[in-house]
Amino acid sequence: MTQYTNTISTFELLERFPTEESARLYFEQKLWNNKPKCPSCANQTPTQVYHHPSRTGLYRCKCCQTQFSIRSNTVMHASKIPLRKWLYGMYLVVTARK
Numbered sequence: 618m619t620q621y622t623n624t625i626s627t628f629e630l631l632e633r634f635p636t637e638e639s640a641r642l643y644f645e646q647k648l649w650n651n652k653p654k655c656p657s658c659a660n661q662t663p664t665q666v667y668h669h670p671s672r673t674g675l676y677r678c679k680c681c682q683t684q685f686s687i688r689s690n691t692v693m694h695a696s697k698i699p700l701r702k703w704l705y706g707m708y709l710v711v712t713a714r715k
Contacts, residue, residue: 624712630705640700641674644687656690657683 625633634640645651653663655678663676666684677684688694693703 627705627708630708634701634704637700638673640704641687643704644700645674648687648691653685655681655683656685657681 634643645653652661653665653676654661655663655676658678658681660678660680662680663678663685666672666675666677674686675684676686687700688696693700696703
């Protein structure tokens with residue numbers, strides 16, 4: 618049985634990601650290394666789209682004009698669940714001990 622010793626507590630997780638914005642930035646760093654990449658054509662020079670404050674993190678590809686976000690082509694696609702809850706769920710899966 619593998620023991621995980623490099624995990625943080627649930628409290629530390631919630632302190633580290635107090636807002637949706639912090640969770641979105643974390644996912645962008647992990648998935649794209651802070652360089653958004655179009656899921657359709659793999660272009661790495663998108664334009665950030667700011668239609669409304671709730672749409673932060675929405676990008677439009679300069680090549681194919683596809684709109685995408687960190688959720689595109691992931692298990693989170695079309696989900697209404699906040700990113701903080703996705704992070705917490707992933708945390709629970711990773712830290713579960715059998």
